[in-house]
Amino acid sequence: MAEHTPLSLHVPAPPTEEGGRQSSSLPFSAAGAVRRPPVDVDPREIRDLAFELIRVLDDDGNAVGEWAPELDVETKRNGLRAMMKTRAFDSRMMKMQRQGMTSFYMQCTGEEAVACAFQSALRKGDMNFPTYRQQGLLIAQDWPVVDMMNQILSNSADRMKGRQLPVMYSAREAGFFSISGNLGTQYIQAVGWAMASAIRNDTKIAAAWIGDGSTAESDFHAALVFASVYQPPVILNVVNNQWAISSPQSIAGGEKTTFAARAHGYAIPALRVDGNDYLAVRAASEWAAERARRNLGPTMIEWVTYRVAPHSTSDDPSKYRSKAEEKGWPLGDPIERLKTHLIRTGEWSEERSVQLAAELDAEMSAAASEARALGTLHDGPRLSPATMFEDVYKDMPRHLREQRQQLGY
Amino acid sequence: MAEHTPLSLHVPAPPTEEGGRQSSSLPFSAAGAVRRPPVDVDPREIRDLAFELIRVLDDDGNAVGEWAPELDVETKRNGLRAMMKTRAFDSRMMKMQRQGMTSFYMQCTGEEAVACAFQSALRKGDMNFPTYRQQGLLIAQDWPVVDMMNQILSNSADRMKGRQLPVMYSAREAGFFSISGNLGTQYIQAVGWAMASAIRNDTKIAAAWIGDGSTAESDFHAALVFASVYQPPVILNVVNNQWAISSPQSIAGGEKTTFAARAHGYAIPALRVDGNDYLAVRAASEWAAERARRNLGPTMIEWVTYRVAPHSTSDDPSKYRSKAEEKGWPLGDPIERLKTHLIRTGEWSEERSVQLAAELDAEMSAAASEARALGTLHDGPRLSPATMFEDVYKDMPRHLREQRQQLGY
């Protein structure tokens, strides 16, 4: 024990290829392999689930195992439609960004199943505290896409009055909390909201959202501690899309364990789920929501998925990650996977898919025209700069009235 | 699933008694019952150890099991002496506080084994990042108690120049980092220090210290994330003394799990150890230090102990906790336990204990006189107020020189 060689710093070094890094995620379980415990299970008895991967859809599109949800055809088709609509929305917005109609956009390509299927497990009155990559929560409930576009174009009808960066929606009515540009802050807020619901003996539940990279933020820990102590009705979602801008999940602590496992130290049960499997997402979401509604407390869910697109329109992943990995869609395309399942069960066809895609594209195009007519970042109708002084406080104090006058309004 | 009863908030409610609360800690393992894995064990293979309690001394004072360290008699007697000296120091300082010679004091009664035995596993050059309750780290290495007293009395020889609250020592030479009044901040700093040692290919290791209550702070999480990613040579100590001022550990998330278990979500191995068992502390500390020195990365250790005394001299626990529990010294007196062991093995006697206690008391008394002669909070030699403007920056900038002049210096 006496002599020791010099120390050295470990810096996670994922495999590089083509000048970029790979995300190197942990191994997967087979579809149907993971058991489905009752919702009132003792959290200590399901620690293993944080190291498995709940999957329902196998490679051939069969729904297998205990987690396969019993859904009617309509529900599944709606799920497919929601995901396809989300992707159509993204693609339309990318076009508009390239045309200079907005300053900024963020896609969720490849992650559509997570938000779309999760939303279908919520009820009116429940509240999501989303990140910028959960547009699917709004689209899955058919929130008017024109309203979202108005925000993105920062036009005269933007309910956020042009104050927020594009995609930082807020929609109280849709159970969608105002998105913050500061990563992580919403996680503990969701816990506080759920505590409030419990304090008021309400029946509403909350859902917290965070990315793999952002789990390193302080609010993540605060949320877990408070959730552990007060056992409020909250679902703690971690969307592990393997990347945080240029940093693979290993830089967030995912090199040797899973994010789901974080929950254990707080006596919170955790699931790790294939986030590109619509049926698995739906089943796990319902399981966690039911726990929350029965006052059984918080559940953490790590959704394993993959960020196929660049981080945002300001980002160029060719500088930091392997093209091969990116092109390979590591967990498959959630839309393709559900489509295959529906076709296999005789509930859908390639033709109907093509037709639906065309319909959705037309819908987006019409919505885009409608939104554009209300103005874009640089053109058309525009909110008065005087609105900048509103809503800082409920009532405008004297110093802000003076400043507004100085600006000439 | 359709209808749900109203939610309600869970607020941990430990048993109350005599108008106060009890801390209700988790069950203990028997002495010698827990296995001792090799230091290079795969962290995943020792998850169970976070839910056990490593104990060496049984009720009769025998050292049993794989964790029983092989120590020569002198070492053990030094351990006893360090703990007794720590207690003698506390008791002398309490006296001086009651006499108004200092504004404030904090005892570590009942927790002496944690700091004293831990320190004996460190080497010159290693660095502790302690809280205010680890005076034992200094005393166990025979750091001059007069120096500590000077700080507590804020007198003319206080190396901290009267700037810090009493007990907020700093002693770089003793590997004792400046104590912050802000809870938790030092935890991530220790990790940063250890990273620096690894970056420089040094051989020094760091030890982070935090209380059960303070594990809720953000810096705790930051520390675990960074320790997980960079695997620096750091020991992450959690001193679970069951209380955080008036709040039992259940308010910090300890109701249904252990603090050691927090480490698992970060792939950091963890031990849970009887902190009132000098031999167990020593063995576990050496195990973790050896891991660090061999570049095997961080280890978390939860030291289960009990805060016997009030939080500080400003605190009155009769307002919030059960007198019965307090009087019962839930894990026994670490001094008594090591003494019993030494006597049982024929290496000590009651008489020698009594004699040593008297010697230490005399030593404290002499030190106190020496310190008092250098001034106390309100009397005697005193540092000039001009010193207040020093050390804000390395060189005093003009505005501080001006302000010093305004004060008349």
Next chain:
Amino acid sequence: MPSRTMIEAIRSAMDVSMERDERVVVFGEDVGFFGGVFRCTEGLQKKYGASRCFDTPISETGIVGAAVGMAAYGLRPIAEIQFADYMYPAYDQIVSEAARLRFRSANDFTASMVVRMPCGGGIFGAQTHSQSPEALFTHVAGLKTVIPSNPHDAKGLLIAAIEDEDPVIFLEPKRLYNGPFDGHYDRPVVPWSKHPLSDVPDEHYTVPIGKAVVRREGSAVTVLAYGTMVHVAEAAAQDTGIDAEIIDLRTLVPLDIDTIVQSVEKTGRCVVIHEATRTSGFGAELAAQVQERCFYHLEKPVLRVTGWDTPYPHIHEWDYFPGPKRVGEALVEATAKD
């Protein structure tokens, strides 16, 4: 009317509010079972139950973050930070979240909430139990910052803060908790019961946020003060015999600039005092505004008497604290005919 200490007045404000409005909840470290390290919440858990008054983990991030979520739900949370010196871990939630929620969502979500915290020195608390961080709040658009100087205002302002639709930072000068301290630390402690502003009605009332008050009328010089320093200013006026007009700001943002301007236009001289660090303290804003608005009335520059630009020291507390002597010297300087 019963005489109350500042602590009792603050407790009464919360009690009255919890009684009237079920949405009001109170929490923080040691706040529930024990009733707070300064006893401000004593008895509230017993009276209203543990789901309306409870202990929290030691996470200021969590305390304020949870409060934002509760406020978004529709509760009226009152979060206690044990010492203002410990608000920094919560600063992101205060600045980036509570303060901006209404603006960024254009009223879709709001954060009507109060963050209470004891501030200021004078209790030998050294650097981490003595700070006055008000300027770190006044720089943040969307926050209101309130600081009472006496029990009557404390209760009225706190009720107003709880009922306010915006996030309010409520700073409680801890040296005033038990008596109207005027900076003469070497004199016997005076209890609140001797002070007329300790008359605090049992029932509900408010003191409006955004309104200063003239504590002492005078013609020689205007003194702008708040919290403990109001009493120090009174002592300095008395000690020097200078006929100072002392304004107790009570609210820093939104500032009652009219009351200030009216006074300075009358006196032509102005001294600004606070306990916080000088550089970029709130006194800088006051001095800047006074010279902007009253330039042609000013006979002398606006003077600042403040804490020094050092961390708050332990033994040199009274050399750091801007006591009646230093304030008195500034009054003399400001009123000197040269």
Next chain:
Amino acid sequence: MPSRTMIEAIRSAMDVSMERDERVVVFGEDVGFFGGVFRCTEGLQKKYGASRCFDTPISETGIVGAAVGMAAYGLRPIAEIQFADYMYPAYDQIVSEAARLRFRSANDFTASMVVRMPCGGGIFGAQTHSQSPEALFTHVAGLKTVIPSNPHDAKGLLIAAIEDEDPVIFLEPKRLYNGPFDGHYDRPVVPWSKHPLSDVPDEHYTVPIGKAVVRREGSAVTVLAYGTMVHVAEAAAQDTGIDAEIIDLRTLVPLDIDTIVQSVEKTGRCVVIHEATRTSGFGAELAAQVQERCFYHLEKPVLRVTGWDTPYPHIHEWDYFPGPKRVGEALVEATAKD
């Protein structure tokens, strides 16, 4: 001398420092493999290895907290916060730890470290990519706060900051990264190569911390500015034809008050400009000090032109930004003979 952009100058400062001093390490979110979202650290990991330039988890608390520990060990850490708007989670470690370590331990431990962060608006970044939080640092004793306005100063000041024995907050106006933006957002972008201050030597040099510089001599009015606003001030002087003396502060704390006083005593008029929120902005401190020290030389009140007291908006960026028009109006007002 080669012409460099601000980004290249900053990168060169770190490169030169890492080359000379093995203790210098660089880290932050996306800083290592990728080279930073603004590319300031590009190539450093390749050149110096992953243990001297590395990516960190997304935890500003952790980044600065670890830096404090490293500095205590004896390294010279340079921590990057991706945007100044994201420094709040690190604020406790900056204020309570880095700033106070030397004082509280009476030199037993120190925190010689640099925290770099891009600040300011002008890139349509909305409220969370546009802030100028300098006043939140200048209020904190123990910190030095530096903000360059051009590549030459950026390199020299950053090297000086790295070699400084105290913690330095190094604010980088991101709108200046690629060109000397003067607020005329509707005119074509000018590259740094056209600007004389983009001449940046390859080798090591320092620009002293605590020294302002007169960017334009003039006699009509003193303009106090820093960062982007230096260029806006120049544009305003040119647009209005007013003979302004423009001082580039470069360091806010410790402030070069001599240069300021000398100029104001000459011009008798003073305009202070910054992009940050007005109330309790650093302009308040400047106005307060100028009127304290130059009262009898002032012909007019010190005027402030600043960002409004609202969060930084997205579409109304140019209505918020204190551009050459608003600054020009202030120059006219300050120099008007009435």
